[in-house]
Amino acid sequence: MANSLSRTGKDIAEVYNRHKDMVYRICFAYMKNTADTEDIIQEAFVRLIKAGTDFTSHEHEKAWLIRTATNLCKNNFKHWWRKRENIEDHANLQAQNEFEIDETFKLIMSLPGKYKTVVYLYYYEGYDSVEISRILSKPQSTVRYLLSNARKALREIIM
Secondary structure, eight states, X not given: OOXXXXXXXXXXXHHHHHHHHHHHHHHHHHHOSHHHHHHHHHHHHHHHHHOOOOOSSHHHHHHHHHHHHHHHHHHHTTSTTOOOOOGGGGTTXXXXXXXXXXXXXXXXXXXXXXXXXXXIIXXXXXXXXXXXXXXXXXXXXXXXXXXXXXXXXXXXXXX
């Protein structure tokens, strides 16, 4: 894709349609409610439009969106007015794109924040630890450590 000035509305729509569900799930894992999730998604795609990044492939584009959405979610929690919300408060909400929250996803969302993204990318998006380390700019050993600890935490929750 060329830089943002030569991207057409059709190009942007294609990128949005390709990655909206994945970005939604990542943001929802952090934000835990539909309204905040949609705000972050909007900001992520606005940044994509404004960015002059030349993507070498759809995977590069996807990795850029994952990183941007994750950083936007984390930055959102740094504001003094932001409070953490309980998943139970939003258990009955259904997303507009009909993203279903199953029991497994609820368990993953109950994990500490440092585990959510790596577990989601590994199990839901199919990335391996090498790709996740590149996307999140973390050492491969850290990604494997986080996955291992997340599995242990999930076992403890289930048992």
